[in-house]
Amino acid sequence: MSQYGVVLFSGTQAALRAEKLLERVGQVVKLIPTPRHLSSDCGVALRFSWAEQNEVVNTLDRARLAYETIAILDG
Amino acid sequence: MDSSLIYLDNAATSWPKPPEVVQAMASFIAESGGNPGRSGHRLSLAAGRVVYQAREELADFFGLDDPLRLVFTANVTEAINLALYGLLRSGDHVIASSMEHNAVMRPLRHLQREGVHLSFAPCGMDGHVSLAHVEKLLKTQTRLVVVNHASNVTGTIQPIAEIGALCREHNTLFLVDAAQTAGVLPINIEELQIDLLAFTGHKGLLGPTGTGGLLLGERVPFEEMKLLVRGGTGSRSEYEEQPEFLPDRFESGTPNSIGLAGLLAGLQFIKSHALDALREQETSQLARLIIGLSNLPNVRLFGPRDPSRQVPVVSFTLDGMRVSDIGFRLDEEYGILCRPGLQCSPAAHRTLGTFPHGTVRLSPGPFTKDREIESVLEAVERLSAELL
Ligand SMILES: Cc1ncc(COP(=O)(O)O)c(C=O)c1O
Numbered sequence: 001m002s003q004y005g006v007v008l009f010s011g012t013q014a015a016l017r018a019e020k021l022l023e024r025v026g027q028v029v030k031l032i033p034t035p036r037h038l039s040s041d042c043g044v045a046l047r048f049s050w051a052e053q054n055e056v057v058n059t060l061d062r063a064r065l066a067y068e069t070i071a072i073l074d075g
Numbered sequence: 076m077d078s079s080l081i082y083l084d085n086a087a088t089s090w091p092k093p094p095e096v097v098q099a100m101a102s103f104i105a106e107s108g109g110n111p112g113r114s115g116h117r118l119s120l121a122a123g124r125v126v127y128q129a130r131e132e133l134a135d136f137f138g139l140d141d142p143l144r145l146v147f148t149a150n151v152t153e154a155i156n157l158a159l160y161g162l163l164r165s166g167d168h169v170i171a172s173s174m175e176h177n178a179v180m181r182p183l184r185h186l187q188r189e190g191v192h193l194s195f196a197p198c199g200m201d202g203h204v205s206l207a208h209v210e211k212l213l214k215t216q217t218r219l220v221v222v223n224h225a226s227n228v229t230g231t232i233q234p235i236a237e238i239g240a241l242c243r244e245h246n247t248l249f250l251v252d253a254a255q256t257a258g259v260l261p262i263n264i265e266e267l268q269i270d271l272l273a274f275t276g277h278k279g280l281l282g283p284t285g286t287g288g289l290l291l292g293e294r295v296p297f298e299e300m301k302l303l304v305r306g307g308t309g310s311r312s313e314y315e316e317q318p319e320f321l322p323d324r325f326e327s328g329t330p331n332s333i334g335l336a337g338l339l340a341g342l343q344f345i346k347s348h349a350l351d352a353l354r355e356q357e358t359s360q361l362a363r364l365i366i367g368l369s370n371l372p373n374v375r376l377f378g379p380r381d382p383s384r385q386v387p388v389v390s391f392t393l394d395g396m397r398v399s400d401i402g403f404r405l406d407e408e409y410g411i412l413c414r415p416g417l418q419c420s421p422a423a424h425r426t427l428g429t430f431p432h433g434t435v436r437l438s439p440g441p442f443t444k445d446r447e448i449e450s451v452l453e454a455v456e457r458l459s460a461e462l463l
Contacts, residue, residue: 010320011310012112013143016120016127033115043310044115064141066320 003050004073006032007060008039014065015044021063027052038071047073081411081447085440086227086255086388086418088277088284092341096281099340103333111332112309122332129339130322136342137272137290138263144291146325147335151254151275152178153303154289157325158250158271159183159221161300165190167218172196172204172233174226174423179252183221192216198426201379202231209238213245220249224256228423228436229378230361230388232260239268248294254278258345259354259386270294281345281441282338285331297321304328353441357387360439360448364389367452373459377427377434390427390434393455395462401435401455409454413437 009015015031022029027048034045048056050072060067082090103125109118111126127142134142148154159182163169169186171179173195187193196208204222213220220242225232235251242249250271253262257272258279264272269292276286291297298319306327311318318324345353361382368374368391377390393401402415416433417424424430437451 010318011308011323012115012123013127013130013322014320016123017131017142020127020131031115031120041310041312043112043312044120065143 004047005050005053005056006035006038006045006047006071006073007056007067008034008041008045008069008071009043009065009067012043014067015046017063018046018060018065018067021059021065022046022048022056025055025059027056027059035073038069079410081409081450083411083413083437083439083443083447083451085443086278086436086438087414089279089281089440091442092281092283092337093344095344096283096337096340100283100333100337103336107336110309110329113329125336125339126330126332129335129342132339132342132346133274133288134290136346137257137274138265139290139292143321144297145288146291146322147286147288147330149285149331150277150287151252151273152287154273154275154287155179155221155250155252156182157289157300157303158273159186159219160303162219162248162295163191164218166192166216168192168194168214168216170194170196170209170212170217170220172222173198173426174202174204174228174231174233175221175223175420176227176252176254176423177419177421178254179221179223180422195422198231200377200427201384202226202229202377202423202426203379203384204233204238206234206237206241210241213241213247217245217247220247221252222250223252223254224260224262225386225388226378226420226423227255227388228390228418228420228427228434230255230385230390230438231379232256232384232386235269236267242270243268255386255388258342259350259357261350264290264292276334276338276341279345280338281341283334286334286338289325291321297324300325348441357439357441357443358382360443360445361385361387361389363445363448364437364439364452367448368455371452371456371459373462374455377429387440388436388438390429390436391455392429392432392434393459393462396458398433398435401458404458405435405451405454409450411451411454
C-alpha cells in the first residue's frame with residue numbers, strides 16, 4: 001500500500017495554488033479536510049504520495065509558496 | 076436586450092457583457108455554489124477553485140508573480156481605499172494628479188484632515204500630468220504617488236512608466252487607479268514599476284459589477300497596512316485575531332464568487348480576442364468620433380484629441396445647450412446612452428475649466444459598431460444645427 005503525505009497551508013487559496021502548481025508538474029494530489037490531529041483549523045490540506053515528497057517540496061519552494069507543516073499520513 | 080439602443084457609456088460600466096460571462100455566472104450558481112474556502116467539501120472547493128483561477132489569471136494578466144498578492148475587493152473604489160487608508164499615516168506626504176476621480180479625491184481629502192499632507196501635480200488642458208511637476212513635488216516624506224492610468228473624463232493616458240521610474244528613484248510607493256485601463260491597455264506592473272494596482276472588474280475587463288481588486292507588488296509592506304474590514308476567512312478559525320497572511324488578511328467575509336466567475340470569463344474573452352485587436356477597433360472608432368465632432372459647429376471637444384494618447388472616452392460640450400439637456404435628448408430622441416455632468420471627477424473638470432457643469436461623455440466599447448458611431452455624429456450634428 002502506498003503511503004500518503006499531507007501539506008498544510010496558511011489558507012485555502014494557498015492550498016489551491018499548491019494544487020495547481022503540483023498538477024502542472026504531473027503530481028497526483030487531492031485536497032482533503034485538514035486532519036484534526038495535525039491542526040484544529042477547519043481548512044483543507046493537500047494530500048500527495050509520500051514517495052514524491054522531494055518533488056513536492058521542490059515545486060513549492062521554486063514557486064516560493066510557503067507551507068506550514070508537511071507530515072506523513074498514517075492509516 | 077433592446078438592440079435599437081446605442082450604448083456609449085462603457086466608461087461607467089461595459090455593456091453588453093460577452094455571452095460567456097452570463098453563461099459562466101449561470102453555471103456557477105447552478106453547479107459550484109458552495110462557500111469558497113469555508114467547508115472543504117467538493118462544492119466549497121469548486122467555488123474556491125473558481126476564485127483561485129480568477130486570481131491566478133488576473134495576476135498573470137497584470138504581470139504579478141504571486142497570485143496570492145492579488146486581493147479581491149468589491150470595486151476599484153474599495154481597492155483604492157484599502158491602499159490609501161492602509162498605507163498613509165499622519166505626517167506622510169502624498170502626490171496625486173489634478174485629474175483624479177473622487178474614488179481617490181474623497182479618501183485623500185478625509186486623510187488630509189487626519190494629518191496627511193497632499194500635493195497635486197497640475198495637468199494641461201489635454202489632461203496630461205507634467206512629469207517635471209511630479210518630480211519637483213517629490214520629497215523625502217513622500218510615501219505615495221497616486222495617478223489614474225487614464226482619465227474617465229477625457230481618456231488621457233498618463234505617462235505611467237515614467238512616473239513609476241521616478242517613484243523608484245525616490246523610494247516612494249506608486250499606486251495606479253486602472254479603472255479605465257484594465258482590460259483596455261496592456262498593463263505589466265513590473266515593466267511599468269507600479270507597486271499597487273487598483274482595478275475594477277465591470278468596465279474594460281467585461282465582468283459584472285461588484286468585482287475588483289488590489290495588486291500588492293513586492294515592495295509593498297502589506298504586514299503594516301491597516302485593514303478596512305476584519306472577520307471570518309475560513310482559515311485559522313481557532314484564533315480570534317485576524318490572520319496575517321495573504322490574501323486572507325484583506326479578504327474577510329464570503330467573497331463575491333459568482334461575480335468572480337463572471338470576471339474570469341470576461342478576462343478570458345479579452346485574452347481570446349487579443350487586447351491589440353480590440354484596441355485597434357476602438358481606436359478607429361475613437362478617431363472617427365474625434366474628427367466627426369471636431370468638424371461640427373458649436374462643439375467643444377476636450378482631451379488629447381489623439382486616439383493614440385487616449386482610451387475610448389470623449390468629452391464634449393455644445394455652446395448654447397446644457398449638458399444635461401444634450402444627454403436627455405440623445406437618450407429620448409435617439410436612443411443614445413451617454414453620461415453628462417461631472418462623472419464623479421470635480422478635480423478633472425476644474426483642470427479642464429468645465430466645472431461645475433461638466434461635459435457630455437461618449438465611451439464606446441468592444442461591442443460598439445461603426446454605424447452606431449455614425450448615428451451619434453448625425454444626432455449631435457442635428458442638435459448643433461438648432462443652435463445656428
Ligand atoms: C478613474 C476612475 N476611478 C474610479 C472609478 C470608480 O469605479 P468603481 O465604481 O468601480 O469603484 C471610476 C469609474 O467610475 C473611474 O473611472
